[in-house]
Amino acid sequence: MLIRLDPSSPVPLFAQLAAAVRGxxxxxxxxxxxxxxxxxxLAESLGVNMHTALRGYQQLRDEGLIELRRGRGAVLTEQASEGLASLREAVAELVSQARRFGLTRDELIELITAEYPEQPPA
Incomplete structure (x- = not known):
């Protein structure tokens, strides 16, 4: 797994780390x-403070995506793999609603881009 953090991003480094693991x-x-x-x-490999890495892991733990085990590190839970499936369901529902409103694919993409103008942190 490759994690890239963007120090110039307004998104805090710990949140970028958590997003990278989620993704x-x-x-x-x-x-x-x-x-x-x-x-x-992880902190050493990313060049960040260990507390930044811990905070990212704690966010994932609070979401139920990892378990933190003393002396054994972080372990991915079953719940973590369900993320993409639920996102695909939401996208399918969004496409269905857009069709009901008569929106074209380009119009839907334009709406999404307006709400989500930047790439998420990797």
Whole structure:
């Protein structure tokens, strides 16, 4: 799993880290039960403070996406792999509603772009 952080982004580094792990799990790059690097190791590899890495992990723990195990690091939960499936369901519903309103594909993309103008942090 490759994590890239953008220090110039208005999104806090811990949130970027959490988003990167969420995205990797949703894309199937990480599997339930898979261990993530320890916070100290992750912080060193990203060039951030260990507390930043811990805060990102704590956010994921609070969402139920990882379990933090003392001495064994962070482990991805089953719930983490369900993210993409629920997102696809939401997109299917959005497309269905757009069709009911007679929107074209380009009009729907324009609406989405207006609400989500930037790429999410990787």
């Amino acid at each position: 990797a799990a949703a894309r199937g790059e990480l599997r339930p039960g898979e261990r993530l690097p320890g916070a100290r190791e």
